[in-house]
Amino acid sequence: MLIDTNIYVETSSTAPKSMKRHCGYVIECKQKTVEGIEEFEGTFNQAILQALVLALRRFTKPARL
Numbered sequence: 001m002l003i004d005t006n007i008y009v010e011t012s013s014t015a016p017k018s019m020k021r022h023c024g025y026v027i028e029c030k031q032k033t034v035e036g037i038e039e040f041e042g043t044f045n046q047a048i049l050q051a052l053v054l055a056l057r058r059f060t061k062p063a064r065l
Contacts, residue, residue, distance in 0.1 A: 002064040005029045009051035016044050023047040025055035034058060 005027065012022040021044075024037035036058070040050050 002062055003029055005059075005063040005065055007052070007055045007065060009048055009055065011044060011047040011051065014044055018043050018046075021047050023051035023054075025051045027055055027058060029063070 006029075008026045008028075010024055013019065018041065020039065020041045022037055023040050025035065027034045036054055038050070038054060040047050042050070
């Protein structure tokens with residue numbers, strides 16, 4: 001049985017240039033919420049992908065995203 005899960009990602013800046021920024025994620029699963037933030041240097045798209053990778057590493061069981 002797959003559990004319905006939501007992942008939200010965000011960065012501290014949406015500027016496309018490469019710069020230092022914070023990227024974070026929130027994972028919602030039933031009644032549990034997990035979050036994480038990391039400082040990262042790169043473009044906006046790289047930061048979004050980095051936050052998504054960090055979030056997906058938290059999964060230990062199959063889930064419906």
